[in-house]
Amino acid sequence: MIAVLIEHREAQIKDISFEMLTLAHQIANTQKQEVSCIILSDKCQPFADAVKNYCHNIICVENDLLNNFNNQIYLPILEKIITETKPTLTMIGHTGFGTDLAPYLSTKLSMPLLTDIFDVELSPDRLLIRRQMYGGKITAEIISKKLPAMVTVRTGSFEKILTSSSAIKGLNANITNVSFDIDQSILEKSKFLEYGEVPTTGIDITKSDVLVAVGRGIKEQKNLAVIEKFAEDIGGTLACTRPIIDAGWLPKDRQVGSSGKTVKPKVYIALGISGAFQHISGMKSAETIIAVNKDAEAPIFSVAHFGVVGDLLKIVPMLANRIKELKG
Amino acid sequence: MDIIVCLKMVPDTSETEVRVDSTGKNILKVRLINTTNEADNYALETALLLKEKHGGTVTLISLGAQNVDEVLKMGLAKGADRAIRLTDGLFETGDAWTRTYALYQAISKNKFDLILTGCIASDDGNSQIGPSLAALLNIPSAAYVTKVEMLDNTKAKIDRELEGGILERKEISLPAVLTIQTGINTPRYPSIIGIKRAGSKPLDVFDAAKLNIDPKIIESLTELQQMYNPKVEAKAQFISGSDDEISEKLATLIREKAGL
Amino acid sequence: MGIITITKEIRDAIIELGGTDAYKCYQCGMCTALCPWFQVEKVSFLVNRIPHNVKLGNVMASEDKKVIEKEVEELFRCVGCDNCLEYCPRGVNIGDIVRAIRRILIDYEALPKTLKDITTKIYSSGNPQGDSADKRNNWAKKLNVPLYSPELEYAYFPCCIPAYDAQVKRVAESTTKILKATNSLFGVVKDDVWCCCEAIRNFGAEKIFQEIAKNNISALDKAKVKKMIVTSPHCYTTYKNEYPELGSTIEIIHTTQIFAQLITNRKLKPTKPVVKKVVYHDPCTLGRQNNIYDEPRSVLKSIPGLELVEFENFNRKDSMCCGAGSGGLWLDWQKGERMSDIRVKQAVDTGADILAVACPYCLIMFEDSVKTMNLNLEVKDISEILAESI
Ligand SMILES: Cc1cc2nc3c(=O)[nH]c(=O)nc-3n(C[C@H](O)[C@H](O)[C@H](O)COP(=O)(O)OP(=O)(O)OC[C@H]3O[C@@H](n4cnc5c(N)ncnc54)[C@H](O)[C@@H]3O)c2cc1C
Ligand code: SF4
Ligand code: SF4
Numbered sequence: 001m002i003a004v005l006i007e008h009r010e011a012q013i014k015d016i017s018f019e020m021l022t023l024a025h026q027i028a029n030t031q032k033q034e035v036s037c038i039i040l041s042d043k044c045q046p047f048a049d050a051v052k053n054y055c056h057n058i059i060c061v062e063n064d065l066l067n068n069f070n071n072q073i074y075l076p077i078l079e080k081i082i083t084e085t086k087p088t089l090t091m092i093g094h095t096g097f098g099t100d101l102a103p104y105l106s107t108k109l110s111m112p113l114l115t116d117i118f119d120v121e122l123s124p125d126r127l128l129i130r131r132q133m134y135g136g137k138i139t140a141e142i143i144s145k146k147l148p149a150m151v152t153v154r155t156g157s158f159e160k161i162l163t164s165s166s167a168i169k170g171l172n173a174n175i176t177n178v179s180f181d182i183d184q185s186i187l188e189k190s191k192f193l194e195y196g197e198v199p200t201t202g203i204d205i206t207k208s209d210v211l212v213a214v215g216r217g218i219k220e221q222k223n224l225a226v227i228e229k230f231a232e233d234i235g236g237t238l239a240c241t242r243p244i245i246d247a248g249w250l251p252k253d254r255q256v257g258s259s260g261k262t263v264k265p266k267v268y269i270a271l272g273i274s275g276a277f278q279h280i281s282g283m284k285s286a287e288t289i290i291a292v293n294k295d296a297e298a299p300i301f302s303v304a305h306f307g308v309v310g311d312l313l314k315i316v317p318m319l320a321n322r323i324k325e326l327k328g
Numbered sequence: 329m330d331i332i333v334c335l336k337m338v339p340d341t342s343e344t345e346v347r348v349d350s351t352g353k354n355i356l357k358v359r360l361i362n363t364t365n366e367a368d369n370y371a372l373e374t375a376l377l378l379k380e381k382h383g384g385t386v387t388l389i390s391l392g393a394q395n396v397d398e399v400l401k402m403g404l405a406k407g408a409d410r411a412i413r414l415t416d417g418l419f420e421t422g423d424a425w426t427r428t429y430a431l432y433q434a435i436s437k438n439k440f441d442l443i444l445t446g447c448i449a450s451d452d453g454n455s456q457i458g459p460s461l462a463a464l465l466n467i468p469s470a471a472y473v474t475k476v477e478m479l480d481n482t483k484a485k486i487d488r489e490l491e492g493g494i495l496e497r498k499e500i501s502l503p504a505v506l507t508i509q510t511g512i513n514t515p516r517y518p519s520i521i522g523i524k525r526a527g528s529k530p531l532d533v534f535d536a537a538k539l540n541i542d543p544k545i546i547e548s549l550t551e552l553q554q555m556y557n558p559k560v561e562a563k564a565q566f567i568s569g570s571d572d573e574i575s576e577k578l579a580t581l582i583r584e585k586a587g588l
Numbered sequence: 589m590g591i592i593t594i595t596k597e598i599r600d601a602i603i604e605l606g607g608t609d610a611y612k613c614y615q616c617g618m619c620t621a622l623c624p625w626f627q628v629e630k631v632s633f634l635v636n637r638i639p640h641n642v643k644l645g646n647v648m649a650s651e652d653k654k655v656i657e658k659e660v661e662e663l664f665r666c667v668g669c670d671n672c673l674e675y676c677p678r679g680v681n682i683g684d685i686v687r688a689i690r691r692i693l694i695d696y697e698a699l700p701k702t703l704k705d706i707t708t709k710i711y712s713s714g715n716p717q718g719d720s721a722d723k724r725n726n727w728a729k730k731l732n733v734p735l736y737s738p739e740l741e742y743a744y745f746p747c748c749i750p751a752y753d754a755q756v757k758r759v760a761e762s763t764t765k766i767l768k769a770t771n772s773l774f775g776v777v778k779d780d781v782w783c784c785c786e787a788i789r790n791f792g793a794e795k796i797f798q799e800i801a802k803n804n805i806s807a808l809d810k811a812k813v814k815k816m817i818v819t820s821p822h823c824y825t826t827y828k829n830e831y832p833e834l835g836s837t838i839e840i841i842h843t844t845q846i847f848a849q850l851i852t853n854r855k856l857k858p859t860k861p862v863v864k865k866v867v868y869h870d871p872c873t874l875g876r877q878n879n880i881y882d883e884p885r886s887v888l889k890s891i892p893g894l895e896l897v898e899f900e901n902f903n904r905k906d907s908m909c910c911g912a913g914s915g916g917l918w919l920d921w922q923k924g925e926r927m928s929d930i931r932v933k934q935a936v937d938t939g940a941d942i943l944a945v946a947c948p949y950c951l952i953m954f955e956d957s958v959k960t961m962n963l964n965l966e967v968k969d970i971s972e973i974l975a976e977s978i
Contacts, residue, residue, distance in 0.1 A: 009490070009494075069496070070498070071459075071468075071469070071470070072468050094455075095490070095491060096471075096472060096488060096489060096490030096491055096496065097490070099447075099455050099459075099471045099472060100459065100469075100470060100471040100472070100488065101459075102459075103455070103456040103457070103458070103459035103460040103463070103471075104459040104460065104462060104463045104469060105463075106460070107425075107428070107459075107460040107463035107464060108463050111549075112425070112549035112550050113424075113456060113460075113549075114550060115453075115454050115455055115456055116453060116454075116455070128553065131453070132453065132558070133451065133452055133453055133555070134341045134346045134355065134450070134451060134453075135341065135342060135450060135453070136558070137341060137345070137346040137557065137558075138346055138348070138355060138555050138556070138557060138558075139555065139556055139557070139558045140552055140554070140555045141552070141553040141554050141555075142550050142551065142552050142553060143550065143551050143553055144549065144550050145548065145549055145550060145551055146549065155491070156587055188501055189468045189500070189501045190468045190470075190498060190499070190500050190501070191498055191499040191500075192496070192497075192498050193485070193497040193498050193499060194497050195490075195494055195495065195496060195497070196487065196494070196495040196496075196497050197493060197494060197495065198474075198489070198493045198494070198495060204511055206511075209586070209587075210586045216959070234582055234586055234588060235586065235588065236586070242920065242960075243959065243960050245923075246923040246960050258702050258705070258706075258918050258920075259702055259918065259919065259920025260920075262342065262343075262705075266585060266586060266587070267582065267585045267586045269582070274755075275754065276755060276956075277717055277749075277752070277753045277755070278918070281343075281705075281717065281718065287585075288585045290578070290581065290582070290585075291564070299753075299754030299755055301564045302563065302564070302754055303563075304563070304564045305563065305564060305565065306564065306565055306566075306567055306578075306581060307564040307565070307566045307567065308566070308567050308568075308574055308578065309566065309568075310571065310574060311571075314571050315571055315574060315575055315578070318571055318572060318575035319575040319578050319579055319582075321575075322575050322576055322578075322579035323579050323582065323583070323588075325579075326579055326580075326583055326588070327588065340708050342705070342708075343705045343708045343709045343712075343718050344708060344709065344712035344713060344718060345712065345713060345720060359711055359712045359713075360708075360711075360712060361707070361708050361711055361712075363697065364697075398695075401696075402696050402697060405696055407651065514657075516653040516656060516657070517648075517656050517657065517660050517693070517696075517697075517698035517699075518656075518696045518698055519648040519649065519650055519651055519656045520598045520601065520647055520648040520649065520689075520692055520693070521595065521597075521598060521648065521649045521650075521651065522651060523692065523696050524597040524598065524601065
């Protein structure tokens with residue numbers, strides 16, 4: 001059995017849950033194993049409904065104290081479930097929740113843990129995973145010396161599972177409700193208070209997956225608004241070159257480059273940036289770099305993966321509309 | 329308040345190419361400069377700020393050969409009180425489990441209210457040791473901490489970073505393990521007076537025998553098979569057409585790459 | 589309070605690493621007044637406090653985080669321009685004192701992050717850009733410049749910045765054009781010769797400087813290089829004045845020297861007029877540090893149509909630093925705190941169309957200032973202007 005811990009926050013199931021289910025089925029198919037979901041919540045039903053066509057079994061633990069994630073409360077429950085059901089592999093998201101929980105849990109269970117993985121190969125007696133090291137500059141293949149084992153799965157590494165997938169056609173999971181008496185004294189050790197928002201002044205461009213960076217090519221401060229809106233629409237954060245800071249159009253913490261921040265987002269969109277070395281040194285490790293510049297010779301194209309030679313002031317508004325259409 | 333900070337020495341690869349050596353199981357260590365793991369520096373600063381505010385001591389602990397003393401001495405120069413280095417061939421060939429267990433054995437012989445580690449090591453990227461250590465010590469833990477505020481001698485209020493600009497705020501009782509996220513503070517520079525005094529602060533070295541560690545217990549649970557450089561995309565592919573076509577192609581591309 | 593005590597351990601450590609000049613200082617304050625920072629209104633950089641504080645051992649002696657942070661910022665302000673040395677009545681080399689202090693700090697990573705990163709990049713790949721070592725000569729391959737071999741007269745080393753940076757490689761290209769036009773026999777040095785490490789030595793990375801400098805010397809030795817032409821006066825001063833201590837014997841020639849020589853020998857005759865008013869900026873490393881003032885000017889004067897003007901007051905040995913020395917190229921001072929902004933204003937005041945430079949660092953600093961200040965001024969390397977004229 002492959003177990004997947006369903007992740008949810010404020011009544012929303014998280015995408016990573018569906019991504020892990022895709023991976024779980026990939027493995028389960030070759031191994032003729034079953035996939036089980038574990039749901040811990042104050043209301044399990046909606047989550048069970050969301051995943052019941054994508055797995056063979058669902059184990060639900062319902063308790064008011066499980067309305068919000070709390071690693072210390074999750075621990076004894078998962079320890080018990082895993083010890084009793086003995087999954088070959090347990091999957092947890094490599095997320096704010098997963099990283100807070102998995103190492104603790106695996107240690108309690110004396111189980112090997114492989115974190116932040118993006119690929120798995122499982123055979124009856126062997127687990128091999130792939131993960132990145134050295135900030136993504138190296139890919140490593142690591143085996144677990146024993147089974148059962150646990151992994152935390154990198155977000156966005158797998159497609160979300162779809163009903164149409166032939167592998168899982170006709171699934172309708174058995175639901176098992178497990179009751180568990182939570183020892184109230186745990187709250188003394190670790191108590192959830194609330195969710196908060198990261199203060200906007202403290203925006204950290206190094207932590208954003210998508211950056212929309214502007215340079216002097218935007219010409220005037222008033223053009224910033226369109227681009228800011230566009231960044232927001234694609235779930236990105238605004239960054240810039242030093243002259244934009246000098247002009248006082250954006251605060252210093254948005255500067256990318258040798259004397260600003262070094263960033264490594266999934267996508268870096270460089271708009272009207274020439275590509276001075278001080279700038280490039282701060283962004284060249286981005287996974288995908290898209291540059292728009294009216295000068296075909298601009299050095300930024302030497303590090304970009306995709307380039308557009310053209311006027312950003314014309315292209316960006318049109319692009320923003322397209323994105324809106326795509327998002328429907 | 330007595331605080332223990334785990335520091336790791338790592339090769340600074342943030343600005344360099346990383347190549348694999350001939351065994352295929354390690355990176356080529358030549359021409360790399362060793363440094364304190366970035367997140368650990370923030371953990372150390374958190375400890376020093378807490379000490380300035382609430383008094384107490386800061387003890388540093390690290391694993392590795394003698395060159396790791398550089399990292400420990402830097403921590404001492406910044407204001408930590410003493411340092412411990414665990415060294416043994418067994419530790420060095422081990423995995424996260426091995427290292428956690430060694431740290432556990434050393435730490436459990438000390439008095440402490442708080443253990444701080446970095447949230448991630450820039451070399452292996454495991455994010456494991458802090459919470460695993462807490463499990464062995466049977467105390468609560470919190471990962472990716474971005475704020476620490478003492479409520480009293482036995483309780484702290486903390487923020488943890490989640491995805492999408494959201495924080496989880498919670499109360500945790502001490503002793504506890506917190507893994508500290510980068511950016512929580514601004515790590516200080518050591519002063520020259522600190523550097524000069526670091527030499528006379530205690531730095532103790534222990535091996536597996538001295539810690540009474542049974543080699544069987546610390547055997548790795550995982551094994552690295554091979555390493556390689558992921559292949560990189562070819563350079564600039566130009567997207568052309570009318571402005572309208574360009575924006576359409578770009579939109580599709582962004583949707584795919586940004587995972588909208 | 590009020591009583592000054594001497595912190596001997598700090599004083600002794602700095603003296604030992606090369607700060608002995610501190611004892612010569614008699615606190616006249618000339619250095620503070622002559623330091624280019626004195627012209628930057630926002631900044632108060634009291635240079636004469638440095639030798640004074642070294643004598644007292646009062647350098648980074650506090651344990652207060654904020655105080656230390658400020659002190660580190662101060663200690664990395666000195667760009668090593670030697671303007672103070674030129675006029676100090678006691679011959680105090682502030683650059684040496686500051687370098688000694690930085691050498692203590694760097695082992696403990698007490699330096700701005702950008703400088704730490706530059707050190708790592710140079711150590712691992714041999715250039716401050718952190719690009720692969722084997723891409724160093726890509727620019728030369730495109731222009732069919734051969735690798736240096738002993739039957740060629742000169743080896744050419746363009747400095748890491750023109751070699752790797754798309755915006756500055758034009759300097760290496762125009763130098764190549766000129767050398768080819770005169771049938772000079774030259775080849776580019778192999779990519780196992782790395783950054784000269786002048787900058788990182790000045791900001792304290794002594795061990796890395798030593799290691800790479802020795803590698804460079806033996807690589808040049810192996811390639812049997814006898815005479816080497818360099819574009820950067822930073823390479824020039826390092827190879828000329830510092831590498832010999834480590835065993836280097838090669839003859840080093842700055843591009844402006846070889847250009848001037850070719851023109852004097854009539855091997856090169858600039859013919860196409862460049863009808864422009866040009867002001868020449870003396871780089872610290874070429875002028876004050878090596879007394880090369882005339883060759884660059886004679887090259888410019890030989891160009892028909894070109895009118896050469898001088899900076900008012902701040903020319904030749906009084907030239908004002910662009911701000912890039914000792915790591916300044918990578919340190920980002922806030923707008924309003926940049927020496928290069930002041931210098932380009934001075935250039936505009938001369939009425940010049942072109943600010944001519946003889947150093948890739950100056951080129952970058954001034955181009956950046958001209959851009960951010962929206963000035964009507966071109967910044968060009970002498971090689972570019974000369975190449976236009978042939
Ligand atoms: C010590 C020092 C440290 C520095 N540190 C940094 C740093 O950390 N980060 C940093 O970014 N810079 C830094 N710089 C500045 C750097 O040298 C460059 O000046 C800067 O990066 C250039 O910014 P830019 O690309 O926005 O402007 P420019 O170089 O002026 O480029 C503007 C670009 O926009 C294009 N463009 C114009 N109009 C349009 C249009 N309508 N549509 C599309 N494209 C258009 C142009 O073709 C041009 O390529 C530093 C400089 C110094 C001296
Ligand atoms: S000019 Fe020389 S003698 Fe005068 S204060 Fe400066 S260093 Fe001292
Ligand atoms: S060397 Fe130049 S920058 Fe340094 S103190 Fe002297 S005048 Fe100032």
